[in-house]
Amino acid sequence: MSFHSTKIHLWELGGRDVSEHEPSANIQADDIETVLENGGSSGLSQHLLNVESRRLGIAQGEQELLAVEEIKDRIKLLDHQLNAAHRALFRMGSGALFADEVGLGKTIEIGMVLKEMDFRETHHSFLVLTPAQLAPQWQKELKNKFGLEFVCNYDDEFSGFDAHDKIVASVDTAKMSGSREEVLSRRWDVLVLDEAHYVRNRDTIRYELIDTIDYGQAFFATATPIQNDITDLYNIINLVRPGLLGTKDEFERRFVADKETSQIKNADELQKRLQPVMIRNRREETKIDFTNRRVQTNTFEPSASEQKLYESVTDFVRSSYSSANARHLVMLTLEKEVVSSPRAVDGTISRWLERDDHSISRSERNQLSAIRETIDSIDTTTKQKRLSNILGSLDDQVEETQAVVFTQFRPTQQEIAEQVRREGYTAHIVNGDLSSRGKERVVGEFKSEGGVLIATDSISEGRNLQFCNVMVNYDLPWNPMKVEQRIGRIDRIGQDREVFVFNLALEGTVEEHVLDKLYGKINLFNQSIGGLREILSRMEKSGSDFEREVFERLRSADDAVELENNFEEMAVDLEENKEAAEKMDDFNKSVFDNFEFTGGEA
Incomplete structure (x- = not known):
């Protein structure tokens, strides 16, 4: 059991401190004043009670977001984001799980929470743990949008987890020997964990690390709190609010009707249990006018x-x-x-x-x-010609051409860069050779200078490129998840123009089969990341990697007819997975529909 699971919850913006007593969410400022008048008979120290009395008084007297005025010129906060931050701060105690659908700004909501705490000077040590590629972006957004100076574990000036009070770091760095000891050697006022679904498995080192960290409040973010199994939700919630859902056996006995299909029972009671800890917004419930996504997929006859x-x-x-x-x-x-x-x-x-x-x-x-x-014998390729046509059409429609071109391979990347330069465009190159800082620099140059950003999948997840609205998939990953991750760089909150996606594929090749049979079967370009993850999960869970499966179907076919049949069989499997994912979505709705996720107005 983690150290933080034994503490009493003394609320001020949800804060908590150490005590021998059982957890309680009902201690108020007046209660503490009474204890002080009685000479501290509760057993809590006089100093602790004085501190908590002051902090609780602040919270109860000023349940409004005071820091908004300070950042109003930096960022436009949307209603659902303000409501989420307000509820997390004033109504959710020791922490919250931000479970908004993809693209609604969970980072902004948590950033607002951290800003408010910093503004009030009630919390001083903050540890933000993210996937490695997202750490610099978190650091940048906290600084630029909220005026919060965090050191990142990739910075030259980073001196260890015991040397700074505001840190953004890779969760995998934090779990490493040496770093882990530093992380666990101190108490953190606030712990933030992005992409929290990565800790849904209790048997991983990541989970064990988070479970062992000594912290006052926890704010987790994930768009998919349930992926393959209802116990995913239990494991994540048990880190944010230990004991809220009881023991795992109690949880399964009370809420799981069928482990194999994750069928739920007592949905109303589960909603009631989740109410104090989960915040979830859906796209259709917000007032955001999302732009259209136009996907143009053409197969071209190769030379x-x-x-x-x-x-x-x-x-x-x-x-x-x-x-x-x-x-x-x-x-x-x-x-x-x-x-x-x-x-x-x-x-x-x-x-x-x-x-x-x-x-x-x-x-x-x-x-x-x-x-x-x-x-x-090949001078100019069919795809080069098609890319030239796309860029030329952009020139005719906008003053300054700006497009992102994705490829999986460095030599192709260099070939594209040479081509666009010959045609008079500025070429910006991003691949795995660049550090996180280097990628940030190149993306910044692309934003200010325009031209063409030629990128590998090293930036397909987590990077914000919504200042651009045109994307070209020069070659298509066989795994549809990777395609949607690419598109998600430009089709996200903050995008105020129509999004155009061009997919280039050669007729009579594996690309055409993947597009026609597999992407078409799951209606890829209308799926969300969460939906795709659920569709693909059975293949991944069974140990059969999706791309490897595509390769095996291609390799084993003796002729065109057998190849067609092989991909048709795989498409049928995907269709079954899609149906299973839709059942899981129905299950999610049985838990989450009619749920007061964001509460009242801020």
């Missing part, structure tokens, strides 16, 4: 040389594939590269041919050499 290259690579993969060693990873990469760009394929083949360890046979070497000859 004769491109078709020959695709067939040669696919034949090589089928004839040379072996799952007995690491070779299958190279084969999978080749199948992805061949529909991205000839240059991407050439890079992989060249590295293979340059090896002198006899890892490939003479026959394979001859096949690879023939593939390189085909690559040399």
